Structure formats: C-alpha cells, structure tokens
Amino acid sequence: MLRYRLSSIVGAVMAGAMVLSCATSNPEQSATSPDAPAEAALSNNSDPSSQVQAESLQQTILVEPLEHPWGMAWLPDGTLMVTERPGRVRLIKAGGFLDPTPVSGVPDVFAAGQGGLMDVSVHPQFAENQWVYFTYAAGSSGANQTRVARAQFDGDTLSDWTVIFEVNRTKQGSQHFGSRISWLPDNTMLISIGDGGNPPLQLEGELIRHQAQKLDSHLGKVLRLNDDGSVPEDNPFANTPEADPAVWSYGHRNIQGLMVDPITGQAWATEHGSRGGDELNRVDPGENYGWPVVTHSREYTGGEISSERSRPGMIDPLVVWTPAIAPSGLLIYQGDRFPDWQGDLFAGGLVSQDVRHIALDDLDMVVSETPIPIGQRVRDVRQGPDGLIYILTDEPNGRLIRLEPG
C-alpha cells in the first residue's frame, strides 16, 4: 500500500504542528472557551475504521498567510473569495495570487471566540444577479446572534450589504454560531445555526443548549430560506403553529460542515459534539437529530449529558467521532479529477488536523473512513471549478492548500 505523499514543505510543517497540537486545549476555537479537553487534541488517527488507501495525493500550499480563514467560494471567472474570521473578505485570483487589499464593503462583525465573519457563498445565478452571501456573528459579548447578509459584488468591491436574516434569539458569549450556507437545487439555501453555547450558559431559565429542541427558536437548527431571506412556503414546519417556519431540521449542537450534494440534492452535515460524539448526519426536512436529548458526547467536565444514545423519532448519526475530530467544512466530491471519489464525503477536522475521506455505498452507509493528514486545523474543504480539492486551515497564519492526484 502506498502512503499519502506529502510535499516536503507540508510534511515538515506537519511534524511541528503535531507537537503544537498537544498544547491545544480547544477543538473548536477560542482560548476563552471551555470547548474541549486537552486529551481530544491527542486523538489523531485513532479511528479503528481508518485504512490507508492506495492513493497518493500531492498537497500544495497556494496561499499563506490568511488570518483564520473560514469559508470560500468561487466566482464564475475563477476568482476565489475567502472570508477571514476577524472580518475581512479576500480575493485569490486563479493561479493563487492573493490580492493584498481586502475587499471593501464589509461591516464590523463580532469577532471573538468562535464568532466573526464565517461562511461565504455565491448565488447559483451569480452571473445574472451578482449576489454573494455571508454568515457572521453580530453584536457584543453580552448580546449577539448569527446573521445572514447578501451583497453585490462587481469584481472589485461589495456594495448594498443587506442583512436578510437574523437568528431570533440573542445570546451571550462567543460560542456555537454555526454557520454554513449551502444551496438546494431549487435555489433556496440551507443555513446551520449553533445551539448557542456550553454550560453554564443559559437562556430562558435553562441551559441554552435546550434551544436545539425548541421549534420556535433558530438555535441548534438547519434553516431553509429563499435567496432574499424570506421563508419558503413549503418548509416542513410552515403550518405548525408553535414552530418557526424557517426551521428545516432540529436537534443540532453546532454544524460547521454542511453541503447539498449537487447530483442527488441530499444535504449532509458534520456537527461538533461536546467531549467526543461528533457526528456526520444525512439531513432531511422535519427531522430531529437528537441534541441534547440523545448524544454520544459527554460534558467537558466528564459527566453525562444524557444517558440515551438513541430514541425513536430521532435520527441516529451515520458516523460518531469519539474522541472528537472537531469537524468543520464538508465536501461531497463530484469532480472528474478523482474519478474513484465521486459521491464520497470529505470532512475537515480542527482537532484531528486532517480531512476524513468517507466512502459510502449505494444505501449511503459508510464503508470506509480514511484520514488525509494536513498538519493544521482544517476549517473548510471545497471542490474547485478545476475538480481539485481545496482546504483552508484555521490558524493565525492559515493556508489555502490544494489537493491533487499524486
């Protein structure tokens, strides 16, 4: 069997990063957050289902540094738009040239902990309408929420930045904002929103995580919106009086990997657990994914969150990661540069510092999971218009990396 072939640069950095990871206490994000045990950082490659694949891969660092890059999307001309969590939008021209000047027209964001400027997504009909979509945290440490905005991009600057949606609960702290955007075939969009944060954070007299089971709250949900932020009339809870009509699925903790398969239209998501219990789910409308009623994860302090792992009427995850990989960024590959990988999933891992290549059978059951070591915290994984796989790493001097056949 062949091992993955790494470029010498990445290999050298990887060795250093693995040492550093031992000192990383947080799988998700901030130094101020309790979001993770130190031992989770030591969990690389411990998945017993992992196999070394007979494929070789070349990793090329295209751009460095980017400051905590979070999301990326290509424009029709091949330009890549990348968000940096502190609140900047950067342009990378085809070939890897980073424009030194951030794009103007982005408002201040609440950049703290896990929050800031997060995902970016280009409207499926961008060539006609020039709309680009963003998710971001807005407010202050005492009162904040995730927003969705869209703006016009003329190839140079963003204009007409308009907030088209805002989470209907205001929370404290800097945890669990979500938030990914992915488009369904009908040009509506799915957006993931986190549960609001870890204990002891409360809302409405109980732990805020219980918002994930409340159908009138946007926290802990996947939402479906029209491209102008309005709510589609055929959403699953549109006629449920006690529910917010934007809700698509619920019972989620914090989804930072979300993608609609462009071939099948099926939505998939990776979700952070607390201590262990990260999940891969196939996300379907109207379904309950269990958090925090059923979970494989435990409190960071070690205690049980729930004694139940499964319950009728709640959807079991297809993959459970314990110890946590801290998943962020999810790709369903449908390109032609890796023909054997069409329909496979690629899940980034912040703590695992790799991309998990997950192969499915015809029934969407997982048949293999293979880590592709990256050596830095992986924030996002996408397929480029050239059919290659692109990765953003979540570091103060983060990278854009391209994976290609070796």
Ligand SMILES: [Ca+2]
């Ligand atoms: Ca679940």
